[in-house]
Amino acid sequence: MIASVASDLLLGVDAGTSVVKAALFDRAGRELAVVRRRTPVETPRPGWSETDMNVVWEVTAAAIRSLLTEHRFASERIAGVGLTGNMVGAWLVDAQGHPVRKAILWNDGRTQPLIDRLIAAMPDFMTRIFHSSGSVMQQGCTLPLIRWLAENEPETLARAAHALCCKDWIAYKLTGCIQIDPTEASVMPGDARGCGYSDAMFALFGLDDYRPLFPRLAPSESVAGFVTAQAAEQTGLRPGVPVAVGAGDVPASAIGLGAVSPGVGCTLLGTNILNCLVAAAPVFEPVDVGLLFCMPGGRWLRAMVNVAGTTCLDWFIAQFCAVEQANARTPAELFATLERLAGNSPIGANGALFLPYLSPLGITTPYFEPAARAEFFGLTDQHTRADLLRAVYEGVALSIRDGFAVMPQEAREIRLAGGGAKSAFWSQIIADCTGKSVLVPSGTEFGAKGAALLAGVGLGWWPSIQDAVQGTVTIVRRFEPNPEASAVYDRMYAVYQMLQRDLRPAWRAAAGRA
Structure with a gap:
């Protein structure tokens, strides 16, 4: 039998x-x-x-x-x-x-x-x-x-x-x-x-x-x-x-990451960046910016988008890292080499600052401006390739801070997923830039996991989405902000915001929209 x-x-x-x-x-x-x-x-x-x-x-x-x-x-x-x-x-x-x-x-x-x-x-x-x-x-x-x-x-x-x-x-x-x-x-x-x-x-x-x-x-x-x-x-x-x-991919990914309680943030750091914050009620601030998703379980997800995430690093690698690409046997080996290179530059990249608006679509957070373009700022003849590479990592992290800064409430923590979450180097920079604990859960396919957990609730395996998450989401890496690094990034972020504001007329003029 x-x-x-x-x-x-x-x-x-x-x-x-x-x-x-x-x-x-x-x-x-x-x-x-x-x-x-x-x-x-x-x-x-x-x-x-x-x-x-x-x-x-x-x-x-x-x-x-x-x-x-x-x-x-x-x-x-x-x-x-x-x-x-x-x-x-x-x-x-x-x-x-x-x-x-x-x-x-x-x-x-x-x-x-x-x-x-x-x-x-x-x-x-x-x-x-x-x-x-x-x-x-x-x-x-x-x-x-x-x-x-x-x-x-x-x-x-x-x-x-x-x-x-x-x-x-x-x-x-x-x-x-x-x-x-x-x-x-x-x-x-x-x-x-x-x-x-x-x-x-x-x-x-x-x-x-x-x-x-x-x-x-x-x-x-x-x-x-x-x-x-x-x-x-x-x-x-x-x-x-x-x-x-089932649910749409953004709410499902948040569930798979364990972001279901009000005040918990999550960032999907992929080709684009989606910065999300769970709320107990629908949030309509700031007006005419960002996205709002209904979530299963009576929650809402406020989301701010930056349309260039890991794209920025891919671009830098393609343009300035041909030797490292040729010598690397695997993608993991390539990124490890690049992180060692960027680590040769100190926190703040010796004053080099990168605005990561590399997408032809411009930016959508903290305002919508299709004419926005990327810049390296603050360069002298003393800057090195390591400085510029580190500035790319830091500029993307500052854009994540920017996404959470316009939220109407503060995030208690940030759950990180996407290609960028594989990098401990980048995850620590994000923690330092945002001043938030950055948590990386186990797994790779968080959208599929969120969908599976919804099915489990439907089958009665768990009484609610919150219970499903509590019983199945495991944090495998945690990054706490370093106060000294955060102080440097606070100063950089002030400059970042000035550039974002003051360059807008120049972007529009360059695009023929002045």
């Missing part, structure tokens, strides 16, 4: 913009295995960003199957599935559940002329959106995209029955059920106070007739449905496994 296998694992799936991650977690929250698979992003026209919905599902199914087979996990061990993914955009399906066009992604810019036109007709257009959603609306949010489709592809909308987001498309392919959770609906834009859709926002965009496209709302931790026989054949999962509704 063959003994039955206990269902003791949770599967978390995080469908990013260009990479799908599937990860397995045990009851202690340990990340046991991860599989990553790339998905294609298409740019049929400049500024457009699309992906084939069927390909996204095929890649997701293949990633799940590979996770189980390559790492030799029995499908019977999977107790539930949690989902997260890149947020908003337009993932449209017909009444039979087939895509009516390629998905338009969150980073698509085609709606800017439409938004400009709406602002010209209603000068307070963006402010009205912010007062409802708590977020500065991006061009790739769902409602402006639906309005664009109504004007430019009415035949597409005529065939559409449901407007989904990425994770909801995957949930449909797994279960045959359709819904959206509050973390997505509130930033379409929607109603941050009510954590859902907003009739006023539908009216503002002239989309009352398209309101039926938008599915019912379901709590992130609730069960969306159960794996169908067809999905089981494609993924290797058992038929009947419960699938949780």
Whole structure:
């Protein structure tokens, strides 16, 4: 007689913009295995960003199957599935559940002329959106995209029955059920106070007739449905496994990091930087800056964005570190070499200061200025390459301080994730620059972990998100601010703020906008 296998694992799936991650977690929250698979992003026209919905599902199914087979996990061990993914955009399906066009992604810019036109007709257009959603609306949010489709592809909308987001498309392919959770609906834009859709926002965009496209709302931790026989054949999962509704990638990542209590901050230091602070009530300060996410468990997440994070270090390496690149056998060896080089420069980089506004999009925190550009400041002929490299590390850390400085309440601590969190050198600089304890949790795939924890709550493993986090998030590294270093960075930050303020006219003049 063959003994039955206990269902003791949770599967978390995080469908990013260009990479799908599937990860397995045990009851202690340990990340046991991860599989990553790339998905294609298409740019049929400049500024457009699309992906084939069927390909996204095929890649997701293949990633799940590979996770189980390559790492030799029995499908019977999977107790539930949690989902997260890149947020908003337009993932449209017909009444039979087939895509009516390629998905338009969150980073698509085609709606800017439409938004400009709406602002010209209603000068307070963006402010009205912010007062409802708590977020500065991006061009790739769902409602402006639906309005664009109504004007430019009415035949597409005529065939559409449901407007989904990425994770909801995957949930449909797994279960045959359709819904959206509050973390997505509130930033379409929607109603941050009510954590859902907003009739006023539908009216503002002239989309009352398209309101039926938008599915019912379901709590992130609730069960969306159960794996169908067809999905089981494609993924290797058992038929009947419960699938949780899930949450957008930003709230899910915060949960995976353990940032669920008011006053806890988290920073996702990747290509972009997302600085977030958990709040007990929706926060609309500062006005017309940043983002606001509803979180499962009755919390909100205020977020400030810097659009150039590890990009700054990548750029410096590409331009000034060819020898180190050629000699390094692995990425880890390369970054260790660079940190030793930067360590040859003292705290404060001998007066060199780097403004990390390297993105062509400029800056969005503490104000929106697309003309903003990066600078090295304070250089003399005595400065070395080590000084400039250290200035890059420090400039990015000062931008993180900038993100938390405009929050209406102070962060007690900062939980750090993303590529930058792998560096103890950089993590310590961030602690010194911000004056906050910086905590790095165990694991690598925090979005997938947050999704898995939501599924665990839905299954009754934990009574709440807070309990799930308390029982599963382990801090593996902690960095405390050094008072002497913090004093140096306090002086640097004052100069940083002056440059940020006083260079704005020059940036605009250089861009022909003066």
